[in-house]
Amino acid sequence: MGNIQTILTNRVSGLLASLRHSGIKQVVLSPGSRSTPVAILLGKMQDEGQIKLYIDVDERSAAFFGLGIAKASGQPVLLVCTSGTAAANYYPAIWEADSTNVPLVVLTTDRPPELQEIGTPQTLDQPKMYSTAVKGFYQLPSPSAGDGNAELAYTDYIVQKAVDQACQHPCGPVHLNLPLRKPLMPDVDQVVSLPEQNIFQTKLTPVLTSAAKQHLTRLFAGKKGLIIAGPVQDGHQNAAEIAEFAEQMNWPILADPLSGLRGYSHALSTGDQLFKAWDKLPTDFQPEVIVRTGATLVSASMINWLANKSAPVIYLDEDCSWKDHSLSTTERIAAAPAQILPQLSDLKPAVSQWFERWRKLSRTIRKILETATSFHPLNEPGVASVISKNLPADATLFVSNSMPIRDIDVQFDPQITSTQVLCNRGADGIDGVNSTALGVASQLQNNYLYIGDLAFFHDLTGLMMARKYDLDLTVIVQNNDGGGIFSILPQYQEKTQFEKVFGTPLDLKISAIADMYDAKYCKITTAGELADIIRQQPHGLTIVEVVVPRQAVPEQQDHLKAAVADRLQEFLDENHG
Amino acid sequence: MGNIQTILTNRVSGLLASLRHSGIKQVVLSPGSRSTPVAILLGKMQDEGQIKLYIDVDERSAAFFGLGIAKASGQPVLLVCTSGTAAANYYPAIWEADSTNVPLVVLTTDRPPELQEIGTPQTLDQPKMYSTAVKGFYQLPSPSAGDGNAELAYTDYIVQKAVDQACQHPCGPVHLNLPLRKPLMPDVDQVVSLPEQNIFQTKLTPVLTSAAKQHLTRLFAGKKGLIIAGPVQDGHQNAAEIAEFAEQMNWPILADPLSGLRGYSHALSTGDQLFKAWDKLPTDFQPEVIVRTGATLVSASMINWLANKSAPVIYLDEDCSWKDHSLSTTERIAAAPAQILPQLSDLKPAVSQWFERWRKLSRTIRKILETATSFHPLNEPGVASVISKNLPADATLFVSNSMPIRDIDVQFDPQITSTQVLCNRGADGIDGVNSTALGVASQLQNNYLYIGDLAFFHDLTGLMMARKYDLDLTVIVQNNDGGGIFSILPQYQEKTQFEKVFGTPLDLKISAIADMYDAKYCKITTAGELADIIRQQPHGLTIVEVVVPRQAVPEQQDHLKAAVADRLQEFLDENHG
Structure with missing residues (x-):
């Protein structure tokens, strides 16, 4: 040889x-x-x-x-x-x-x-x-x-x-x-006889037994159902089938920002605020059955609500991973929604006002959020809102963990279904975010990254790939000079230690970072400037620094929650009184 | 409670x-x-x-x-x-x-x-x-x-x-x-009854049995011995005891740059070049016994020589880790040199010309290296030499893996023993080097880091600690725009693929990095400028960019080796002919 x-x-x-x-x-x-x-x-x-x-x-x-x-x-x-x-x-x-x-x-x-x-x-x-x-x-x-x-x-x-x-x-x-042993040099000119083909694989499709179908028909047909759609997981593309089933059943979808469902006709984007205000809602919002899909939800209030729900929860566990830390699952189907839901295409829908009631409530919450979100001066929910509204069609928005994904959950309410939102939402780290977004950008068009200054700094070396491979990515760095998320946690009250062990101000010179990577750079402070840049669809690596006050984060959160609670009551008095 | x-x-x-x-x-x-x-x-x-x-x-x-x-x-x-x-x-x-x-x-x-x-x-x-x-x-x-x-x-x-x-x-x-379970807020004002003291530990010292001492006496007394001193390991401080034993025995120490021994009277710094030229040396350099201390040597030629040695090798394995990939150990003592060698203080030394012969050879090699190292234009061995010669007393030099530690091995020949050289020389990664050097700088004085551009870039975020804690570190970045070490490996011959998969030019803007961290910055090209900056002992974070040609690395290495081989022959003809 x-x-x-x-x-x-x-x-x-x-x-x-x-x-x-x-x-x-x-x-x-x-x-x-x-x-x-x-x-x-x-x-x-x-x-x-x-x-x-x-x-x-x-x-x-x-x-x-x-x-x-x-x-x-x-x-x-x-x-x-x-x-x-x-x-x-x-x-x-x-x-x-x-x-x-x-x-x-x-x-x-x-x-x-x-x-x-x-x-x-x-x-x-x-x-x-x-x-x-x-x-x-x-x-x-x-x-x-x-x-x-x-x-x-x-x-x-x-x-x-x-x-x-x-x-x-x-x-x-x-x-x-x-x-490998030395010497390590191969001979690039050598003609090699290579393995020829793979073992042929026969494919299978999961089909519901007639007993299972009867059982699900009893559970779903004519019932007031809710679909709680978590993040796309495991590469499954279920959005169209879930949306179709929701339309067929006249059920609302409470759609996580990473579910790929926002923008579909029966998908609602206000789950986080809606379930925060659940105690105020009249009993005619009570579902009879809940279908859960996808991975762990971004919204903590939705998870808490699930943990205390009174209806059965049927979990379509597409990745077979039993991911349900609300522990609310009562039944489980180990298959993807796209495989199961089309097999239920002859089920009778819920009464027509069921979905309408939810849609009306959701639109009201959306209007309240619009009014309550401050764009002057631009704050964190404001940034998320401006991004959400100005993305071009077919955009891909990569969102960092920590505050950005929470703000996008509340603010992202597209009228189209072609915007893709992605996030490292498994281990939920703030590490490697620039790199993951650039990996995505190497495959897709119209790429945006929404990230805080800490996560942006954590993966500073990752930006090199943009320059090296001429990748198009517009990075919106929400610079609050430190760990904004800690301000909404209880330790914010512990003023003596807070700034030292949580605030972590880095005083980043983002312009120097842009200089280092030959990126286009601008620093902006208003919603109009931010909207303009996003709509320009810049080429290459563009770093947009949006300076927002960190200290205001808890006030903003309280403000939005209070606004929803207050004005929701008026709406309910008018509509369900 | x-x-x-x-x-x-x-x-x-x-x-x-x-x-x-x-x-x-x-x-x-x-x-x-x-x-x-x-x-x-x-x-x-x-x-x-x-x-x-x-x-x-x-x-x-x-x-x-x-x-x-x-x-x-x-x-x-x-x-x-x-x-x-x-x-x-x-x-x-x-x-x-x-x-x-x-x-x-x-x-x-x-x-x-x-x-x-x-x-x-x-x-x-x-x-x-x-x-x-x-x-x-x-x-x-x-x-x-x-x-x-x-x-x-x-x-x-x-x-x-x-x-x-x-x-x-x-x-x-x-x-x-x-x-930990939520809620996660402690009460900082709470008075806590804390554990009072540790279990008292009785300390032990390893003492040689009289049989063991007799055995070592037979092995060592009056013999022509060599001490091969590897990197300080496991926090042991053995330098003084090893140096004292070498003086007592009239044995040379072939001292790794990380052994802490260079600068002591019997320590030689030319092991790498000396063992590369071993075949040319006459038999009167043949040792009768070898004592090995410390961790794995930086010099590959010393390891290769050990693997082919003809004398017994007694390994003082201070960290009990059997670290000897030369597989040359013939006897092993599981204790630190500082514990064992003072117990052998009454042994008869080798003949007086034994050490003198090695010292003379080593001085000759050093002189050849001095002449053969190019300072105009400044190249990589030149940078290592300028650093080695101009460090202030009590300096700490942290050295990156890859080429810098190899060049320091050849060039570092201090006349004092107070300069400390450190390196992450275990897993030998080029990751985390800036951070480790800054951790060291937080403890010691007069800190310098010698590093290539790839390793410097790899741990870009690590520099933040310098600004945050006002640490003093002078970073000498040898910028050859990529992976210089690969140029001395066989793949350098594979020109089609080389630059793409090994050269990894980053085109780093080191001035922008300095700007980002508020560091003092200068870019230099001559030995004189480098010497000046090192002698100034700058405060704060100082980044010194030394631009050197990457393509020249293999030629430099060959040049040094050939120069030693050539001129060594003349010396041997005169002294051992």
């Missing part, structure tokens, strides 16, 4: 071909020494048009960038790094991928067994490194002498298994570890 | 008091919501002068900053963060602490058991998160009703155990996970 270089080239080419056949089209590589043959042969595959290769030197950012690609494309993404702490830097994004069921295939290169545990540099316990955060771990055979057919066949089989695991619902990250 | 707040305050105060009694004096906190009671009570302890508290919003940087404090102070450092991916960001520094035996106590706060695995935000498998990277994991009891005495006593005991584990050789990281 020839010399060491031939063997190395053959095995690594075989591994990469198997990954390509299994559906890997995009790769994020962080350069290093041990990964040399993989890197060079990936470069060759890119030249041959077989894959799209991104290079990102900060592995933490690289993994989040890959997460963004996978989120936006719905396809598994390969991450490749060298041995040592490089691999440990992937960890936050791997946990997020595990939490939101994003298919990542992590290929770490390693030193061979005979260099483990004896003080060799950059040699860690990689096989156990990702602990329970990955769905599967596979130690690949190190290229060695012999004819290698058994090793190649094994690698091809394991790669198919690993990528399948990553892409089977619930999707998630898998880990391949490849020990 | 009172209400929930009283219980919470009592338990968390007790935990922190136990940590303080066990030796925690410095804490790095990354703010978050779940860690609220710990954060607030740490703020109170700082006000009372019981601890020094640092706040760092990027947990990856925070952990490396804590690593730097622990490295420089020799004391265990406490890291505190909230739940979720925050904890995962600590991972790279935890692996480095595990690899270099640095005592870190990681306190992650968590959601309580009843919120695990059901889709609660920011809830990951924290108990298994750090896998095999930590020496111990302890799940602390969540504060709950009852008199709490048993919980407090248990926490006090476990904290003593955990901190002891972190500080027992081999030192390393330990993990405490604290589940």
Whole structure:
């Protein structure tokens, strides 16, 4: 089978071909020494048009960038790094991928067994490194002498298994570890006989038994139902089917901002405020049955309401993950709404005023929020509102955790269904947000990121990918000089310690950051300026600094809640008195 | 025992008091919501002068900053963060602490058991998160009703155990996970009865048995010995004892730049070049016995030489970690040199010309290196040389992995012993270097960092701590616009793929970075300018950009090696012909 270089080239080419056949089209590589043959042969595959290769030197950012690609494309993404702490830097994004069921295939290169545990540099316990955060771990055979057919066949089989695991619902990250011996240089001119095709897979569809269908018909037909639609999870695209079922049943959808449902005719965007005011509502809003879809809701008030509901909750658990920390589920169907709801297309709807009653209430709350949100001076809910109203059609809005996603939950009320809202809403970290948004931007059009100054700073290195790959992203940095979210938590009352341990003012010079990355930059203070920039749909990396007062956050929150409570009473007196 | 707040305050105060009694004096906190009671009570302890508290919003940087404090102070450092991916960001520094035996106590706060695995935000498998990277994991009891005495006593005991584990050789990281329930606000005015004192520990000293002493006497007395001194490990301070033993025995010390030994009378700094030229040396340099101390050597040529040595190697394995990937050890003593060598103070030395022969050879190599290193135009070995020669007394030089530590290995030849050289030389990552250097700078005086542009960029957020805590650090950024180290590896020959997958040019605007952090900045090109700045001992954060050509790296390396080989022959012909 020839010399060491031939063997190395053959095995690594075989591994990469198997990954390509299994559906890997995009790769994020962080350069290093041990990964040399993989890197060079990936470069060759890119030249041959077989894959799209991104290079990102900060592995933490690289993994989040890959997460963004996978989120936006719905396809598994390969991450490749060298041995040592490089691999440990992937960890936050791997946990997020595990939490939101994003298919990542992590290929770490390693030193061979005979260099483990004896003080060799950059040699860690990689096989156990990702602990329970990955769905599967596979130690690949190190290229060695012999004819290698058994090793190649094994690698091809394991790669198919690993990528399948990553892409089977619930999707998630898998880990391949490849020990490599020196010399590490492959022969790029070598002609390699590669694995030819994958095992053919027969597809199945879940169908309701007639008993199950009868049971659901009894539960749903003619009933006053509510659909509580959580975030899109696991790459499922359910929005159209959920919306159609809601129309058919005359049921309202309380739609999370990440559900993909806002903008559909029966979807309401006011769940957070509505359930905060639940105690004031008359009994004619009481549902007889609740259908829950998607992942954990952004709105805490909706989760609290679910925990105390009095109707049965049927959870369409599309990712089979039992995600329900309201503990409100009474029945569970382990399938996606898009698979189940069309099988119920002949059910009788609820009475016509049922949905109308909710729509009217929701419109009232929306009007109150409009009036109560302050645009002079521009505050945090105001920023979220201006963004929500001015996004172009087909825009993708990536939203940071912490305050931005909460404000978008309240303010985002589109009239169209083509705006996509995304967020790392699984582990809910403020890390890797710039990178994930840029990964998304590498796949989609009209990209916006809405983020606070802390999260923007946390992933400062991530912005490099925008300059390197000429990505279009307009970053709206809501700069309140620190951790605004803590101001709405009880510790805000503990004034002596607050600013020191929670306020965390960074006094960021955002213009210097823009300068560093050759980004367009502007600092604005009014709603009009913000609306103008968003509507311009800027190209390249644009950083828009919106200065808002942090100290005002608790007052704004109280103000909105009080406004809704007050004026809702008038509405109810008029309509349900 | 009172209400929930009283219980919470009592338990968390007790935990922190136990940590303080066990030796925690410095804490790095990354703010978050779940860690609220710990954060607030740490703020109170700082006000009372019981601890020094640092706040760092990027947990990856925070952990490396804590690593730097622990490295420089020799004391265990406490890291505190909230739940979720925050904890995962600590991972790279935890692996480095595990690899270099640095005592870190990681306190992650968590959601309580009843919120695990059901889709609660920011809830990951924290108990298994750090896998095999930590020496111990302890799940602390969540504060709950009852008199709490048993919980407090248990926490006090476990904290003593955990901190002891972190500080027992081999030192390393330990993990405490604290589940907390809402409400999370403690009462800062509450008077708490705290654990009073630790279990008294009786100390032991390892003493050689008389048989062992006889055996070592036979091995060492009158023999031509070499001491190969690797990096200081595990907080051991062995330099004085090793140097004294070398003088007593008339043996040379081949001293790694991280051994703390360079500058001592019998320590030689030319090991890397010397062993590269070993084949040319006459047999009168052949040692009869080799004593190895410390961790894995920076110099690959010294490791290769050890692997092929013909004399017995006695490894004083101070951190009991069997770190010897040269596999050259023939005998092993599981104790620190400072414990063992003074017990051999009556041994007869080697013949007097033995050390003189090595010293003369080493001086010759040093002179050749001086002549062969180019300062016009300034190149990478030149930068390392200028830094080495101009550091003030009592300076601390933190060196990045990749090329800087290799160049310092060759060029650092101090005449004094008070310059300290530090590096994250365990997992050998280029991550977290700025942060570790700043952690060190928070403890010591006259701090310098020598780093390449990739590593500097990788930990860009880490620089924030300099501005926030007014730390003095002069950062010498050797800017070769990319990954210079790859140019000395075989892949440099693969020109088609090289620049794309290894060169990784970032085109960093270092002046914008300096602007962002309010750092003093200058860009220099000559040895004289660099020497001037180093000698000025600047205050605050100073960023010195030294532009060097990346493409020249392989030529420089070849040039130095060839120069030594050539001129060494002349010297040997004259002296050993």
